[in-house]
Amino acid sequence: MGKRAELYIMKYGMTNILRNMPKSIALIAAALVLTISICIISQTIFIQRQSLESVYTQYSINVSIMDEFCIDSTNLRISSKYYDIISQNQYDIMEYIKDIKVRSIESRGIRYTFDLNGEEQLTGTVTGLTYLPSDDEFGYSFGMLSGYSESVLLGNEAVCIVPNTMLEKMTGQKEVIFLRQSEFSEFVEYKIVGTHEGKPDDIFCSFSSFNENLSRDEYNIYSFGFLLSNAKYNENVAEILKKYFIEPSISGAVTRKVNELKLPFRYAYVMPKGNLDDVIKPIESDIQKLMIVEPFLFILSVATGFVVSLLSTKNRKAEFAIMRSLGTGKAMVFFEAFFEQFILNLIGILLGIGVFFVIYQSDTVLVLWKVLIFFACYMFGTAISVLNIAMINVMKIMKSNE
């Protein structure tokens, strides 16, 4: 059969649609109602997911590492290897870990000079930090020099915050200071990025640089914590922390003795979630219910497509038989019946989308994907039904007359 015959079959289908309006309207209405239902469910899932996402981003969780009894978080003496877990981006969720707070103290006589000529040599305390401490933490007032922000402390640059009095005493270049572990080691140049109003021999520098150049002790972390900026990942973060720290529980029991760093399980992690669960559980439950309903709706679409198509073609067996007996091929008969259903379903779906967007004033185009899936399911059901029509046994229909 040629192109012209195929076009004619399409025209024949359109004629059937136009001349049997009640049936056409019923089929369009069925598709329309299902489309609106799909749109409403998809939209509701979308809105609920958005609110869940918004809750997650509004809830930040302050994670802290504490001693094994979850009592003290300020004087821990933890291995610096733990810092690497967080700082070296080993896990996918690291982008949600903010404000890493690591503090260390080295007070065993770090020597430093603040004059280029090396004339002023002192012994004092150097603290490694990844953050600018609040005034309450040390009883000092901290300030960054112009052109610097506290974020420099997160890196491994050799930068430091010195006492005000030290800066005032400097006569030559006021931008650098030289620090060394002991009188036997080499001086390392540190850039001055801020000042504090506190003890004249306290110096603060970035933890990474401190750990690398100035600390003589591997167990130099005194406090350790960070902010999880998206509560959605709290379970993932907990999974990671469980590899290294004790999971807080009533029993506090830890089955393994050595963690993934081959260090003893001595410290616990604490993730105070507040009322997060109370807020998200109802939303998650709603989403779950809708997610259960949604696939059924698609299965229902296949069934509806099948039944609607079956009912609408049920009385047309003789018509399809006569088409076959006049030389219309099976494929063309299938195409004709499918084409009619396709056009009617398409109209119903487009109207359904239109009605949904008008009534619900929705600006979510995401529902269109769901509608497309629905359309595919619906047409799949239709195709199964129509396939029976194309495979019709013309002889049987002829025999019914005998």
Add this chain to the structure above:
Amino acid sequence: MNKEEKILEVNNVIYEYRNKYQTVKAVNDFSFDFKRGKFYAIVGKSGSGKTTLLSMLAGLDVPKEGSVRYSGKDTKNIDLDKYRRDDVTVIYQDFNLFPLLTAIENVMYPLHLKGIRDKDAKVTAQKMMESVGLDLSFHKRLPSMLSGGEQQRVAIARALASEASVILADEPTGNLDSENGANIIGLLKELAHTKNYCVIVVTHDLGISSDADQVLSMKDGKLMLEEADKKN
């Protein structure tokens, strides 16, 4: 074209199917040659295998054994859709017109299947309708607006439009009154004799058989009457 040309040769055709309880031979070793320009009547009781035979002649099925040959070609080896489009056409008892197409659109259907342009198809369909006694006033009527006799005439016009050489009719007068029935049979007979069609009518109606050039009687799928002896 030889008026006595064999157009359909049926050779030792057997057609059997299984029902719930047994295998039924609907057509059992049937042989006959149908010729152009002749009007045949196949008679027999219900279940005698008439319609099964007709469906094989119409290319709606193929024999399990034996052969149906159209112009020498076995229907098992040809494109049956094309065969039904171009060579053979069927008229049914209950007319089987497309209910949502007008009378003229029904007649145009086989022409469109052949890929003929709408304009040309319309001219041909008009001629065919005229030839069966349906004037312009019938063209735009839907089948539901026509009487039984008029619907059967449309069905005949549609059969003629396909330009097939063989017209098969399954109880064409079954739903018509005697006057309309006689007219339709007269029309089919005229087509066979004047237009050189091979017309094969399956019927219960013994009245029709008296109009036929040859009557084939079937019983239990077999050709029974003396016409069997007429096989050339």
